[in-house]
Amino acid sequence: MTKKIxxxxxxxxxxxxxxxxxAVAPLRLAGGPLIDCITLEEGPWGIESQEDADRVVLPLRDLMMARTDADAFVIACYSDPGIEICRRAVPKPVFGIQxxxxxxxxxxxxxFGVIALGPKSIERHLPYIQRLGIESRLAAERPLNLSVEESESENAFPRxxxxxxxxxxxxxxxxxxLGCAGMARHRQKLENAVGLPVTDPTQAAVSQALGTVLLA
Known part of the structure; x- marks a missing residue:
């Protein structure tokens, strides 16, 4: 049976x-695990505040519990809403993109520097960085002052x-x-323009999930 992320x-x-x-298309290997990207219909149009993040925790958990066909899960939202609850709820590995x-x-x-959507996003991200124990390695987070929808547009690239x-x-x-899954389209162009390594967090999480599933 084909494994699934x-x-x-x-x-x-x-x-x-x-x-x-x-963005994760290069990770879809011939004969490798299926990488299935889906949308949580119950979620808000964009997760831009703590309230938005809190709203999706239980729907995320319930979805993962129902998807017994999956061999690994990735929460494709920067700040990893509900990651601890989801990890306790399902026996398969759960990766968060932040x-x-x-x-x-x-x-x-x-x-590392983080390109965030806005100040409310940074408020969510920084406590998590502290819990991960890597605050000393954070140069800064700076906001685009754009919505999720605006940030994923090609027109957002100059900002x-x-x-x-x-x-x-x-x-x-x-x-x-990149501090939002919606910015994925900008990674390669940004890396070429700014001359520094740029990490798309969804690519990073799926890469780690892929390695885990292949080695299981």
Whole structure:
């Protein structure tokens, strides 16, 4: 039976799901595990506040519990809403894109900078960074001041590049993380433009899930 990695977009915007599904396409190996990207229909259109994140925890858990066909799960929302509850609820490994993304970035630099959606997003991210014990390696988080929907548009790239350059030149970050699954389309172009390694956290989480499933 073909193994399966279920990548869940906790917001209800299918364009975000489509964007990160395209981003993980190189990881869809011939004869390898199926990488199935789905949208949580009960979720808000964009997860931009703590309230938005809290709303998706139980629906995420219930979805994972129902999907007994999956061999691993990825929560494709930066800040990893409900990751502890989901890990307790299902026997299969659960990966969060913030956790996976920042640890992947730290393999490519000493101080990572995060391109966040806005101030409310940063409020959610920083306590998690502290719990992960890597606050000393964080150069800074800077906001785009864009919505999830706006950030995934090609038109957002000039603003994404502006914030990336601020993180590099003002905060001395030597590696960057995209702080939202919806920014996946910008990774390669941004890396080429700014001259620093750029981690797309969904790619990082799916890569780690893929390795885990293949070696199981």
């Amino acid at each position: 279920l990548v869940i977009n906790p917001n209800s915007n299918p364009a975000v799901t489509e964007g990160f599904s395209d 956790e996976s993304g920042v640890f992947a970035a730290l393999q490519r630099g000493q101080r 994404v590049l502006e914030v990336a350059r601020e993180l590099a030149e003002k905060d001395f970050a030597d590696t960057l993380v």
